Amino acid sequence: MFKNIVFTFVTINSWFFANAQTASGIEEETNIYERIYNAPIRVSRNQQLTFTDLNNKKPLLLALIFTKCAGVCNPFLLQLKENLQFINSDNPFTILVLSFDPRDRLGDMNLLAQKLGLENNKKWIFAVTDSIALLNQSIGFYPRWDSVRSQYDHDALLVGINKEGYITKKLIGIRDKLDLDLLISSVNNIYSPTYRLPNKNILFSCFNYDPKTGKNRPGLGWLFIALPAVLAMSLLLSISFIVHNKLPAE
Amino acid sequence: MESIKIKKITAVWIITVLVLFIVSIVLGILMRLNQGEIIEQSPITFYSNMTTHGLTMIGIWFVAGMAAVNYLMQRYVKTSYTANVIAYVLTVIGVLIFWTTTFVGKFHAGWTFLYPLPFKVMWATWATPLFLVSLTVFGLGWLIWSISLMTQLLKKYSIAQVFAWQHFRKNPKVETPPFILITMITLIGIITCLFAAVILIALFFAEYFSNGNFLNDALLMKNLTYFFGHTIANEMLYLGLAVIYELFSEVSGRPKWRTTWYVALAWNLTLIFILTAFFHHLYMDFAQPEGFQIIGQLASYLASLPAAGVTVFSVFIAVYRTEIKWSLTNLLFFIGVAGWVIGGLGAVIDATITNNVLLHNTLWVPAHFHTYNAMGNVLFSLAFFYWFTNQFTKNIEDGKFTKLTLAILLIGGIGFLLAFYIGGADSIPRRYSNYPTDFTAAAPLATMGAIFATIYLTAILIFFFKIYKGCLKILFSPS
Amino acid sequence: MQQQMILLVFLILAGITTVVFTYVYASSKKAGQEKQGMSNPLRKRFWFLLILFVVLGIFASVTIPKSPYFLFADETPKKIVHVSAMQFAFILSEKAIDPKSPSGEPIELPANELVEFRVTSLDVNHGFAIYDQSNTLITQTQAMPGYVNRLRHKFKEPGKYNILCLEFCGMAHHGMRSSFIVK
Structure with missing residues (x-):
């Protein structure tokens, strides 16, 4: 009988999990705790900075994009902006949107900032760099030029860099608020002794990490661990009820 | 008529348990001999024997406790003979199916069959589903039995009474005998962990039949595995304790133990601690939330308080400077309680997370659980078996021979356990069919373990021959 | 080496347990009719429990922060x-x-x-x-x-x-x- 319940459950839930995240785990694991290349970046016409200048102040979330992107870049940034609006983390960070396309000029980046309505937001910095190849290499990010489409073939990548200039975590693809929270904690060196691998489409997982509290919060699977006790107690109550009420005494 | 039937089925349980016990000890000795490089088994044989040894031992000492509790419960309420027989038949069928998977199919995922190991088939392909079937058969039989016993208790006592809550007030009108209270607490624990097993097996079957469309979460499965596995192994000890509460004072010629407010409180708390202590099996899974790890350590610690402060202390009070009719029965109970305490010390040490980092899955683990099983729970059950047989047959107790047998049992048991403890402190892994050469002490310790286990087996054989004759007489006597 | 310490502590505790059980057993063997049982058992039980509780409490509060999940976190x-x-x-x-x-x-x-x-x-x-x-x-x-x-x-x-x-x-x-x- 229980098997049937499980299967019903599987069916009911399958639609919900159908559009689950499918990022490959391996790229996210590369170059972790390696120092990011200290590239010079241009933030405005007369402001030349380096990565160290920025990350010394606050940890960085680095988004690598290009302005002429017809694909993932825009939805990626929009989603990032939206998710960050709902994160009121006490942990400091700056979002650095950097172009990996050498053709992009500072003006293109400013235009992008305006389009997103972020030109006056102090948390966001839009910049270009001359040393994109070395920077990409230190991250393990390799966009490919597709001459047919005149577009870069690339992942939506968000890189976490802590104040010491080390890459602490990477997120590939458009990810939800929880993953973003985890990224923000990681750049602030908040240690969590474990994390789940992405791309595991498993129904009844026990716990999902909640970076807000730094703890895992119970997932659907947790119910299954509480269920035996609940069942046993209900059985106790119902048997007691039945024998004392339904059956004639003695 | 009813009392004759329950007498006979109890005798059948006893003989079955003892026969299976002896076979399982032999398997254990063979494992230690193989580790000691005295004999040579293939790893597959070793690991399938290990699987057989583990699950059979858990199963038989659980049913031994249940049979004893069922027999003694007749003093208070009428129990269902049918449920008892169903449990027996299903247990025997379960054992036969299970042994087929291990001895014929060479199934060797260990008795904990940690997900997803049973699906990485290194044995006959039919053995995995059949193993799950055998677990289902056990679970069904044991659930029917425990629910039936619980129902009978609830017919006589209300929920408040069966948990002895009225004892929290002064001068309770109704007294709940300690035996009833402990049995009820234990039955709830058993039913809970059997439900965990049901969910676990259902999830296994769901994945098995889904052709890869449904995958389980390894962490959830591990939690469920130990919810079931740890709890059932723990509860069988508490069944033994229920028997002690009922029989110890009786065979000692002393007034019966009574439920007081602290006894009631201790056992009610025990239920909570037992059901949350299993988290200590997942200390080394950092994926488990830290809160649960801490609950695991605290619950494991707290579980020792009612056990030591109430049960052990009550035994002391009953014995200290008190003239007692000592017989093999209460002597076995007494030594068993000591074994249980010492095993508990090993357990509390291992349940400390900082120690667990160094002891988890080393020989320390089998060391402590063999202590409170082989030198605790087994003695509780043997005491009951002995008392039970003595009730109906004139089993002459020859003082000197009994003492000699007990001495053999103790020497064998202590030597066998020491080999485990020393091995654990020497970082030797458990569940290794052959030890890497860098563990120089491992093989000699294993041989030592095997030798002392053989001495222990000798004592068990002597007990067996004393008990089984009586049981056969009970079985074939007309009245 | 921590493991050897653990074994030693265990053996000492196991030894104490054995001695206590043997002592209690021997006291029963020697007991005559006049010396009846333990005096003030409820009070002794209370103290025994309290000491055990405090010891375990100290143990837990000392060891839990050293658990591997919290090591080198910063x-x-x-x-x-x-x-x-x-x-x-x-x-x-x-x-x-x-x-x-x-x-x-x-x-x-x-x-x-x-x-x-x-x-x-x-x-x-x-x-x-x-x-x-x-x-x-x-x-x-x-x-x-x-x-x-x-x-x-x-x-x-x-x-x-x-x-x-x-x-x-x-x-x-x-x-x-x-x-x-x-x-």
Whole structure:
């Protein structure tokens, strides 16, 4: 009988999990705790900075994009902006949107900032760099030029860099608020002794990490661990009820 | 008529348990001999024997406790003979199916069959589903039995009474005998962990039949595995304790133990601690939330308080400077309680997370659980078996021979356990069919373990021959 | 060595238990009619419980903060080692390991620096236990499919360290091992 319940459950839930995240785990694991290349970046016409200048102040979330992107870049940034609006983390960070396309000029980046309505937001910095190849290499990010489409073939990548200039975590693809929270904690060196691998489409997982509290919060699977006790107690109550009420005494 | 039937089925349980016990000890000795490089088994044989040894031992000492509790419960309420027989038949069928998977199919995922190991088939392909079937058969039989016993208790006592809550007030009108209270607490624990097993097996079957469309979460499965596995192994000890509460004072010629407010409180708390202590099996899974790890350590610690402060202390009070009719029965109970305490010390040490980092899955683990099983729970059950047989047959107790047998049992048991403890402190892994050469002490310790286990087996054989004759007489006597 | 200490403490406690049980048993054997039982048992029980509770409470509050989940939490590791356990081998690499074509490399780690092992499994549950040169278990974590467990450790002594599997994983479980060098 229980098997049937499980299967019903599987069916009911399958639609919900159908559009689950499918990022490959391996790229996210590369170059972790390696120092990011200290590239010079241009933030405005007369402001030349380096990565160290920025990350010394606050940890960085680095988004690598290009302005002429017809694909993932825009939805990626929009989603990032939206998710960050709902994160009121006490942990400091700056979002650095950097172009990996050498053709992009500072003006293109400013235009992008305006389009997103972020030109006056102090948390966001839009910049270009001359040393994109070395920077990409230190991250393990390799966009490919597709001459047919005149577009870069690339992942939506968000890189976490802590104040010491080390890459602490990477997120590939458009990810939800929880993953973003985890990224923000990681750049602030908040240690969590474990994390789940992405791309595991498993129904009844026990716990999902909640970076807000730094703890895992119970997932659907947790119910299954509480269920035996609940069942046993209900059985106790119902048997007691039945024998004392339904059956004639003695 | 009813009392004759329950007498006979109890005798059948006893003989079955003892026969299976002896076979399982032999398997254990063979494992230690193989580790000691005295004999040579293939790893597959070793690991399938290990699987057989583990699950059979858990199963038989659980049913031994249940049979004893069922027999003694007749003093208070009428129990269902049918449920008892169903449990027996299903247990025997379960054992036969299970042994087929291990001895014929060479199934060797260990008795904990940690997900997803049973699906990485290194044995006959039919053995995995059949193993799950055998677990289902056990679970069904044991659930029917425990629910039936619980129902009978609830017919006589209300929920408040069966948990002895009225004892929290002064001068309770109704007294709940300690035996009833402990049995009820234990039955709830058993039913809970059997439900965990049901969910676990259902999830296994769901994945098995889904052709890869449904995958389980390894962490959830591990939690469920130990919810079931740890709890059932723990509860069988508490069944033994229920028997002690009922029989110890009786065979000692002393007034019966009574439920007081602290006894009631201790056992009610025990239920909570037992059901949350299993988290200590997942200390080394950092994926488990830290809160649960801490609950695991605290619950494991707290579980020792009612056990030591109430049960052990009550035994002391009953014995200290008190003239007692000592017989093999209460002597076995007494030594068993000591074994249980010492095993508990090993357990509390291992349940400390900082120690667990160094002891988890080393020989320390089998060391402590063999202590409170082989030198605790087994003695509780043997005491009951002995008392039970003595009730109906004139089993002459020859003082000197009994003492000699007990001495053999103790020497064998202590030597066998020491080999485990020393091995654990020497970082030797458990569940290794052959030890890497860098563990120089491992093989000699294993041989030592095997030798002392053989001495222990000798004592068990002597007990067996004393008990089984009586049981056969009970079985074939007309009245 | 901590394990030897643990064994010693255990043996002492077990010895005390044996002595107490023997003493109680002997007192019963000697007891005549006039010396009846324990005086003030309820009070003694209360004190016994209270002492036990306090001892365990102290023990818990001292040990829990030292649990591995909280160790080196504020530091950034100098080196990261990816570990993928599989039946019946460990793959260690300083680069991330691709589960589709897992491959590793020999590992050398700095002494007295924080190292982080990111341990996962490609198939069943395994154990990841590190043994030092004297073959003593120094730390461990589990390798669970679908999860990455981060084990942080500082190696004090240079030398060769062995890795053994401490979770039963099938017929060649006892042969599953690897090693690395600390310089």
